Amino acid sequence: MLFKKKNPIGLDIGSSYIKVVQLNDTKAGYELALYDSIAISQGIISDGVVLELEKDNLVNALKELMKKAGIKGGDAVIGIAGHSSAIIKNITIPLMAEEELANSIKYEAEQYVPFDINDVNLDFQILGTRPEGEGQMDVVLVAVKKTVVNDYCEVVEEAGLYPVVVDVDLFALSNMYEVNYGLTEGTIALINVGANTTNINILQNGQPVFTRDSAIGSNTHTDALERSLNISREDAERVKMGRSVEGVEPSDVQLALSSASEEIYSELHRSFEYFRSSVEGGDLSKIILSGGAAIIKGFPETMADRLGIEVEVADPFKNIKISGKLDAAYIKEIAPAAAVAVGLALRRIGDK
Numbered sequence: 106m107l108f109k110k111k112n113p114i115g116l117d118i119g120s121s122y123i124k125v126v127q128l129n130d131t132k133a134g135y136e137l138a139l140y141d142s143i144a145i146s147q148g149i150i151s152d153g154v155v156l157e158l159e160k161d162n163l164v165n166a167l168k169e170l171m172k173k174a175g176i177k178g179g180d181a182v183i184g185i186a187g188h189s190s191a192i193i194k195n196i197t198i199p200l201m202a203e204e205e206l207a208n209s210i211k212y213e214a215e216q217y218v219p220f221d222i223n224d225v226n227l228d229f230q231i232l233g234t235r236p237e238g239e240g241q242m243d244v245v246l247v248a249v250k251k252t253v254v255n256d257y258c259e260v261v262e263e264a265g266l267y268p269v270v271v272d273v274d275l276f277a278l279s280n281m282y283e284v285n286y287g288l289t290e291g292t293i294a295l296i297n298v299g300a301n302t303t304n305i306n307i308l309q310n311g312q313p314v315f316t317r318d319s320a321i322g323s324n325t326h327t328d329a330l331e332r333s334l335n336i337s338r339e340d341a342e343r344v345k346m347g348r349s350v351e352g353v354e355p356s357d358v359q360l361a362l363s364s365a366s367e368e369i370y371s372e373l374h375r376s377f378e379y380f381r382s383s384v385e386g387g388d389l390s391k392i393i394l395s396g397g398a399a400i401i402k403g404f405p406e407t408m409a410d411r412l413g414i415e416v417e418v419a420d421p422f423k424n425i426k427i428s429g430k431l432d433a434a435y436i437k438e439i440a441p442a443a444a445v446a447v448g449l450a451l452r453r454i455g456d457k
């Protein structure tokens with residue numbers, strides 16, 4: 106073959122930014138061949154669902170991003186998030202072979218999925234046998250609403266791409282983590298704070314033991330800035346990114362940002378408390394923080410202080426070489442926001 110087929114792009118369609126990543130497989134490991142993003146208007150995506158009336162706007166934004174990034178077509182991996190679109194649950198069921206479970210998953214899943222079982226795509230991953238030898242095993246169950254998957258696929262196809270894998274943002278995060286940080290013993294939390302959603306994926310010796318998508322994110326910061334400083338949403342986004350806006354005092358910005366941050370920390374605190382009370386050995390040794398909010402000045406440091414847990418800002422390119430053609434300084438700066446897109450770009454056709 107003269108031309109090696111390119112890897113699918115990882116397409117993270119967030120509620121505030123669409124991010125795209127393409128990786129090359131090289132002898133020395135992964136290489137970041139492409140990164141780009143585009144802002145989308147608020148209200149196109151709500152709790153992980155594309156609003157019907159806004160579909161064309163999303164297609165147009167995606168086309169614009171592709172033009173900007175020089176993407177003409179090809180395969181894409183997309184991710185789903187949001188508690189009303191995707192359900193991920195750790196369940197314990199009788200010991201059986203993978204094949205057998207594939208056949209019976211629908212019946213096993215029925216009691217755990219709050220939607221009609223015929224309206225969801227089901228997937229699972231066997232985590233392992235229960236040590237007590239009670240003939241049971243732990244399984245991660247994934248159920249994604251078919252309508253949500255279809256909507257995203259339709260948008261992606263209309264923009265001229267071919268959706269080859271539909272993943273879940275939470276799992277994209279753990280793939281990103283494993284490739285860059287390897288298997289970590291003990292208990293760590295991967296936390297991705299986006300605009301609308303906070304994804305929490307707690308790993309114990311590399312396996313997901315607790316997952317949750319919370320409906321709080323960095324829009325809380327933007328809302329607080331808009332309200333307390335009486336400025337436009339655009340200006341709120343500007344000052345959030347550390348730029349100056351006429352008539353706005355940096356100390357007032359800090360004040361609004363910190364009160365919004367406290368709301369996010371409280372939500373995380375609640376989730377961790379729940380985790381501690383429901384999972385054995387629930388002592389977290391570290392938080393790996395990603396998402397656009399991780400870029401906000403002081404956000405990770407204060408999080409560590411409030412939760413009493415070490416916080417490390419994720420570098421999704423720790424173990425991925427950035428191509429010389431790209432602006433490495435810029436990419437390092439926005440890197441935490443690229444975490445999900447990198448995880449998606451790691452997926453290959455035929456992966457389970």
Ligand SMILES: Nc1ncnc2c1ncn2[C@@H]1O[C@H](COP(=O)(O)OP(=O)(O)OP(=O)(O)O)[C@@H](O)[C@H]1O
Binds near residue numbers: 121298395397398442
């Ligand atoms: N450089 C930056 N400095 C500060 N905040 C930033 C920066 N870049 C992005 N953000 C903020 O991060 C958020 C976007 O993060 P991200 O791209 O992870 O969210 P998303 O994927 O669009 O949203 P979601 O996953 O919740 O639907 C926005 O609220 C934005 O204001």
Ligand SMILES: [Mg+2]
Binds near residue numbers: 117119120299445
């Ligand atoms: Mg996101």
